[in-house]
Amino acid sequence: MTENGPNTWNSIYEKFQHERHSVWKEAATPWFVSKMAFLKELGANRILDAACGDARNTRAFAESGFQVVGVDFSEKALARAAKNTSTFKNVTLQQHNLESLPFSEEFDAIACDYVAVHLQNPKQVVTNFYNALKPKGLLLIEFLSTQDPACVAHGGEQNSFMSNGVFHQFYSESDARHLLKDFTILETTSVWHDDPGHGPDFPRNDHHQHHSIYVIAQK
Numbered sequence: 001m002t003e004n005g006p007n008t009w010n011s012i013y014e015k016f017q018h019e020r021h022s023v024w025k026e027a028a029t030p031w032f033v034s035k036m037a038f039l040k041e042l043g044a045n046r047i048l049d050a051a052c053g054d055a056r057n058t059r060a061f062a063e064s065g066f067q068v069v070g071v072d073f074s075e076k077a078l079a080r081a082a083k084n085t086s087t088f089k090n091v092t093l094q095q096h097n098l099e100s101l102p103f104s105e106e107f108d109a110i111a112c113d114y115v116a117v118h119l120q121n122p123k124q125v126v127t128n129f130y131n132a133l134k135p136k137g138l139l140l141i142e143f144l145s146t147q148d149p150a151c152v153a154h155g156g157e158q159n160s161f162m163s164n165g166v167f168h169q170f171y172s173e174s175d176a177r178h179l180l181k182d183f184t185i186l187e188t189t190s191v192w193h194d195d196p197g198h199g200p201d202f203p204r205n206d207h208h209q210h211h212s213i214y215v216i217a218q219k
């Protein structure tokens with residue numbers, strides 16, 4: 001099995017046993033929810049949820065009336081996402097690798113949450129995001145930061161590690177700004193937040209904390 005590829009992620013979604021609708025959290029991420037009014041004011045309508053997982057944020061964008069395209073490379077994630085969004089006509093789900101997205105100037109905004117940490121080729125992904133956005137389009141992206149307890153414990157000099165076949169890369173604010181150098185950075189926010197346990201066979205089955213940097217970047 002190729003590490004950190006769709007099969008790795010399929011097995012993560014398959015072994016999840018809790019009743020809640022998402023493997024990752026109880027609900028959508030508050031920072032993304034808090035930006036929806038701002039996106040509406042700007043007239044944004046078409047949103048890409050990049051690596052949507054089981055559609056926790058996709059659903060919240062759909063509830064707010066946006067046209068949402070959720071993509072992920074894991075078919076097991078997309079099967080869960082389809083269940084979680086089955087009542088929404090304004091959601092489309094597609095299987096893509098973020099390293100080879102087929103979109104050109106289609107989206108008013110891209111939301112990318114809890115994903116940058118797992119990207120081994122983030123430059124290519126960010127270039128694909130740039131191309132997928134309409135002119136002046138917005139990228140709303142979360143980075144797990146170098147202050148995150150997992151990075152402090154295991155990150156080493158590169159601020160990265162592989163755990164159970166899943167790659168983790170943590171970012172300082174200047175790493176994030178450098179990665180997004182072709183965009184204009186409008187806002188950065190750093191936030192401590194809680195994660196629930198993910199289940200008996202997961203490395204993190206206890207309640208734990210993360211530290212994230214959220215960025216709004218304009219094309």
Ligand SMILES: C[S@@+](CC[C@H](N)C(=O)[O-])C[C@H]1O[C@@H](n2cnc3c(N)ncnc32)[C@H](O)[C@@H]1O
Nearest residue numbers: 009024051052053072073074077097098113114
């Ligand atoms: C930690 S989950 C987060 C899911 C969702 N964004 C959320 O916040 O609930 C990471 C997701 O990224 C997906 N993923 C990782 N690398 C990817 C890639 N290169 N292309 C597409 N999906 C990817 C995984 O399948 C998984 O669903």
